[in-house]
Amino acid sequence: MARPLLEVSDLNVEFRTDDGPVQAVRGVDFSVDAGQVLAIVGESGSGKSVTAMSILQLLPPSASISGEVMWKGENLLEVKEPRIREVRGGEISMIFQDPLTALNPVYKVGDQIVEMIQVHGRVSRRDARDRAIEMLDLVGIPQPAKRVDQYTHEFSGGMRQRAMIAMALSCDPQLIIADEPTTALDVTVQAQVLELLTDLADRLDTAVVLITHDLGVVAGMADRVTVMYAGRMVEAGSTDDVFDGTGHPYTHGLLMSLPRLDSDVGAPLMPIGGQPPSMLSPPPGCSFHPRCPFAREDLGCMTEVPATLERSPGHVSACHRADELMADGALDHRRLVGAGRQAADTVSVTDDGSAPGTGTEGGGLER
Amino acid sequence: MSPLLEARDVVKEFRGPRTGFLGMKHATVHAVNGVSFTLDAGETLGVVGESGCGKSTLGRVIMRLLPATAGEVLLGGEDAAALEQADKKAYRSRVQMVFQDPYASLNPRMTVGEILAEPFLVHQGLKSRQSQAEVGELLRIVGLSPEHASRYPHEFSGGQRQRVGIARALAVEPELIVLDEPVSALDVSIQAGVVNLMQKLQDERGMAYFFIAHDLSVVRHISDRVAVMYLGRIVELGTRDRIYRDAHHPYTRALMSAVPIPDPTLERQRKRIILEGDVPSPIDPPSGCHFRTRCWKATEICAEEVPLLTGDADLAWACHHPIESPVKIGSSPVPA
Numbered sequence: 001m002a003r004p005l006l007e008v009s010d011l012n013v014e015f016r017t018d019d020g021p022v023q024a025v026r027g028v029d030f031s032v033d034a035g036q037v038l039a040i041v042g043e044s045g046s047g048k049s050v051t052a053m054s055i056l057q058l059l060p061p062s063a064s065i066s067g068e069v070m071w072k073g074e075n076l077l078e079v080k081e082p083r084i085r086e087v088r089g090g091e092i093s094m095i096f097q098d099p100l101t102a103l104n105p106v107y108k109v110g111d112q113i114v115e116m117i118q119v120h121g122r123v124s125r126r127d128a129r130d131r132a133i134e135m136l137d138l139v140g141i142p143q144p145a146k147r148v149d150q151y152t153h154e155f156s157g158g159m160r161q162r163a164m165i166a167m168a169l170s171c172d173p174q175l176i177i178a179d180e181p182t183t184a185l186d187v188t189v190q191a192q193v194l195e196l197l198t199d200l201a202d203r204l205d206t207a208v209v210l211i212t213h214d215l216g217v218v219a220g221m222a223d224r225v226t227v228m229y230a231g232r233m234v235e236a237g238s239t240d241d242v243f244d245g246t247g248h249p250y251t252h253g254l255l256m257s258l259p260r261l262d263s264d265v266g267a268p269l270m271p272i273g274g275q276p277p278s279m280l281s282p283p284p285g286c287s288f289h290p291r292c293p294f295a296r297e298d299l300g301c302m303t304e305v306p307a308t309l310e311r312s313p314g315h316v317s318a319c320h321r322a323d324e325l326m327a328d329g330a331l332d333h334r335r336l337v338g339a340g341r342q343a344a345d346t347v348s349v350t351d352d353g354s355a356p357g358t359g360t361e362g363g364g365l366e367r
Numbered sequence: 368m369s370p371l372l373e374a375r376d377v378v379k380e381f382r383g384p385r386t387g388f389l390g391m392k393h394a395t396v397h398a399v400n401g402v403s404f405t406l407d408a409g410e411t412l413g414v415v416g417e418s419g420c421g422k423s424t425l426g427r428v429i430m431r432l433l434p435a436t437a438g439e440v441l442l443g444g445e446d447a448a449a450l451e452q453a454d455k456k457a458y459r460s461r462v463q464m465v466f467q468d469p470y471a472s473l474n475p476r477m478t479v480g481e482i483l484a485e486p487f488l489v490h491q492g493l494k495s496r497q498s499q500a501e502v503g504e505l506l507r508i509v510g511l512s513p514e515h516a517s518r519y520p521h522e523f524s525g526g527q528r529q530r531v532g533i534a535r536a537l538a539v540e541p542e543l544i545v546l547d548e549p550v551s552a553l554d555v556s557i558q559a560g561v562v563n564l565m566q567k568l569q570d571e572r573g574m575a576y577f578f579i580a581h582d583l584s585v586v587r588h589i590s591d592r593v594a595v596m597y598l599g600r601i602v603e604l605g606t607r608d609r610i611y612r613d614a615h616h617p618y619t620r621a622l623m624s625a626v627p628i629p630d631p632t633l634e635r636q637r638k639r640i641i642l643e644g645d646v647p648s649p650i651d652p653p654s655g656c657h658f659r660t661r662c663w664k665a666t667e668i669c670a671e672e673v674p675l676l677t678g679d680a681d682l683a684w685a686c687h688h689p690i691e692s693p694v695k696i697g698s699s700p701v702p703a
Contacts, residue, residue, distance in 0.1 A: 187581065188625045188642045192641055195641055213554065214627065217627050219628065219630055243631050244631075254555060255629060257556050258559070259562070260628055261587060262628055262696050265587070273560075275526070276524070
């Protein structure tokens with residue numbers, strides 16, 4: 001089998017702060033193949049953005065990083081500044097959440113794209129400008145020849161995000177890291193931007209690492225998913241495995257807590273009880289145990305960090321009780337939420353007659 | 368009996384950037400453009416729309432934080448502007464508000480106990496010591512504990528802060544709470560708890576909610592009736608079930624089809640309506656139907672005539688070319 005495009009193993013990131021060291025990322029592994037979309041999902045403070053930033057050495061000096069980020073046979077964590085500058089934008093580019101802060105307000109949008117193109121290749125200014133116009137056109141910005149000479153304040157939110165995608169794609173990268181690319185956008189504009197990103201990635205065979213908190217976006221875009229909680233990876237697998245054969249109580253909790261357009265109207269939301277942990281003093285054992293409705297002291301949830309084990313081919317999770325819970329159907333959110341309508345070609349999982357929201361231990365998620 | 372809240376042709380305009388010769392004139396921003404609706408006691412009206420549709424401005428007009436440019440808001444059949452001018456405190460004890468950002472809406476220099484005691488000091492003239500029991504009770508009601516009273520807002524997480532914001536609104540036992548994106552700043556695992564809390568409080572106390580949000584899934588979950596706004600106007604208004612199963616306005620359809628659903632199988636089957644372009648500027652909205660510039664069904668009449676809300680109390684739409692087939696998600700209709 002071919003080597004993956006990007007392979008991250010045992011990534012650890014620690015920040016020195018006035019209150020003591022914060023372990024933002026703890027032993028994360030993942031890989032992305034060419035042309036694939038990997039989503040890294042988690043809530044605030046889960047370490048998903050720090051993971052993304054560490055790939056391109058974009059973290060501040062207060063961060064100490066260990067592990068391996070293998071890209072084309074070299075460890076990006078160890079390469080010197082000139083080489084990482086080649087990689088940034090040239091081979092791997094980033095799209096940030098807020099285009100208003102990521103783009104420079106005092107330079108024309110086109111000039112920023114031209115600068116990027118010229119940094120990465122011996123291209124004349126005129127050719128680079130033509131390329132910038134071509135890229136703006138590609139991402140669907142109307143009148144690109146005029147827009148290329150405008151400033152970011154003259155662009156709407158959706159157009160700024162398109163311009164950032166144009167810039168990210170301008171040097172034909174093999175991988176794009178998109179950090180919450182649509183979180184700041186309205187839902188109809190989000191749909192436009194996601195469709196654009198998927199379509200372009202598909203056409204140009206670019207791999208995408210999508211950092212997001214939105215499981216709906218993940219379901220629509222990702223081939224594979226990695227779920228993070230408190231700096232650790234708790235579950236990873238194909239999108240279908242993670243949604244339909246969930247292997248971790250946290251993933252299950254997220255799916256149960258979402259209001260959705262397709263659920264039965266009366267179905268109550270099941271919040272995850274408690275609060276996310278402080279990263280200054282994360283809980284011992286499984287980080288999720290204080291909020292986990294399935295945690296059991298006798299099985300080591302409070303004391304031992306659960307190993308990341310394979311639950312089915314290519315689907316891993318880190319939970320002491322995963323096998324047992326999966327076998328019982330306790331992590332099956334469809335059965336519990338009664339996610340009403342079943343997609344035509346899925347196996348029916350609600351035909352056991354259970355009423356929505358009833359069922360095993362999973363029913364009592366709130367506090 | 369008159370409804371608890373009624374808006375009649377409410378218009379709110381702001382002075383926009385300077386224009387004209389030497390900047391002598393100002394452009395007008397048409398934030399809310401003739402909006403009418405009613406809200407009954409104990410009911411939840413969800414107001415959805417994208418940035419700039421005027422939903423927050425409308426909430427602030429109801430709250431009397433902003434005066435309306437034209438039209439009227441009636442509270443219990445009486446003119447809200449007159450009520451508020453006659454007795455601000457009395458008005459505020461009937462209508463309260465919860466803001467989007469729990470970090471900005473609580474004073475960082477006051478303890479949570481002091482913040483929650485304020486309504487009792489202001490409205491009931493209690494001394495701060497006398498209000499302690501009430502403050503403890505409020506904290507308990509919103510799922511915090513009385514010991515939290517001595518802490519400052521920064522010691523709380525976002526979800527807990529929003530609970531404090533809700534407790535503060537509850538203190539005066541209002542008839543109506545305007546909730547402006549109350550859960551959109553919260554992580555999903557926390558959001559569900561706050562939504563459940565709001566529903567429980569409404570069941571117990573019977574106040575009405577004017578629930579402003581951009582998230583159609585949350586609005587579906589919490590609302591009895593839903594108003595969809597676009598560029599200052601209500602384009603569709605109806606009961607929750609009718610709106611989500613049977614919406615007639617192309618914009619409502621497009622909004623729903625854009626909402627991602629956490630189900631990979633379903634997402635693969637879905638055909639999205641992708642709207643072209645962005646929302647036009649409220650300084651210079653399109654003639655006729657405001658949505659026509661992005662609408663795939665638009666014809667000449669849409670540029671000429673402003674469509675009026677037609678239909679009945681269960682579902683009314685403002686469109687010259689309404690869509691009559693039921694809403695589908697993937698291949699199935701929306702469950703009730």
